[in-house]
Amino acid sequence: MGIERQMPGRQPRTRIQKKNTETILEAALDVFSQHGFRGSTLDQIAKAAGLSKPNLLYYFPSKVAIHRELIDGLMQTWLDPLRKMQAEGEPIEEILAYVLRKLEMAREYPRESRLFANEIVQGAPNIMDKIEGELKDLVDEKTQVIEGWISAGRIAPVDPYHLIFSIWATTQHYADFDAQIRGILHPEGDSHFEAARAHLDTLFRRMLTP
Amino acid sequence: MGIERQMPGRQPRTRIQKKNTETILEAALDVFSQHGFRGSTLDQIAKAAGLSKPNLLYYFPSKVAIHRELIDGLMQTWLDPLRKMQAEGEPIEEILAYVLRKLEMAREYPRESRLFANEIVQGAPNIMDKIEGELKDLVDEKTQVIEGWISAGRIAPVDPYHLIFSIWATTQHYADFDAQIRGILHPEGDSHFEAARAHLDTLFRRMLTP
DNA sequence: TGCAGGTTTGACCATTTGGTCAAGGGAACC
DNA sequence: GGTTCCCTTGACCAAATGGTCAAACCTGCA
Structure with a gap:
């Protein structure tokens, strides 16, 4: 048969x-x-x-099947660093570790970052379900953790959602807008990532220190 | 003839x-x-x-001619707010005004922002000359201004280039990644921009206050 | 009103592109 | 060695797409 x-x-x-x-x-x-x-x-x-x-x-x-499988397979890797941000740790160091890990990923996996960027800029037609599901759930969970830290006076008050957006924006920028950054800085290879690292460390440390 | x-x-x-x-x-x-x-x-x-x-x-x-004319026409508008950041003003307020103006543009002109984002994510094939020309020149000029403010002790020390990148990243994020943000916050209309405004004001104020 | 130039479009074309298919080549197991 | 399933591909197809063209239609002005 x-x-x-x-x-x-x-x-x-x-x-x-x-x-x-x-x-x-x-x-x-x-x-x-x-x-x-x-x-x-x-x-x-x-x-x-x-x-x-x-x-x-x-x-x-089909073509879309390849695209879908790529995105499915990468979503986990992409969310992993945020999952690792634990309530038990030292708040500022937990958040900073997340920032720097995200920056590291922008350097190591720029293609993955741009794959998502392309998708989201165009309205996320194929991954809106994952954004409203998995991603939203994880973010909701972690904003609670951050709220907890704020209530305990361990970090300065911030809007936790917008804090996360700022972290995403500033780190992924180095992958997604790579062409622009290189056009302005003309760095040798990835040499500008060292300054980026120092800068983001300062930025978020000043933001979060009570 | x-x-x-x-x-x-x-x-x-x-x-x-x-x-x-x-x-x-x-x-x-x-x-x-x-x-x-x-x-x-x-x-x-x-x-x-x-x-x-x-x-x-x-x-x-042709199709590319339409695209080109769009980008040419919008580039000026896009760079205008940065041009307005003047050495003569009060440093923190000058920078904050730039941040908030940029955020305002992300809200008012999300299509323009995404047009550029699309272009740059894909390697800026059609506007690299403008990035390395006009844009780079303007940025080089304004980083000098910021350096001046730092030397004078009027703002906390920062890498001026990466400061500008952070401003671009955090503000344009609200236009370029709109789909993701809406998927997570489910805001009514543009209601989340008020929180974004407060957040970015805090973020950069804490970063820059000496 | 006539007419010269600006404006609009249906029909058409070549190329690109996602996808199919039948037939031929391999590897593995009996 | 033969059979069976797995793998590979040249040839092909229909739809989509950027772009052309000649003819018809307007519109402003003398």
């Missing part, structure tokens, strides 16, 4: 499947983060992956 | 030309800021402008 699985299911079964899906996602990250979803073509991705277009579509049913 | 201008030149000559080029640019701003350059189609713009596609191309020679 009709064979159940024409195309590879969710989990790669064979070595080849594993290798090729990885190659494709890696290539897709490159292309999507550079040109956005609509600006990217299957041919570009196929070429970047060193595969033929029909071969891409053997592993993924 | 050959009539010089087949298509309307730089400056609109007739009322109809003026009206239609304006309508087109307005529609194009809407579409480009929402879908990015490659994600936008001439048909979309034409429909939004209430004109036929060939009619669009009677007023502008």
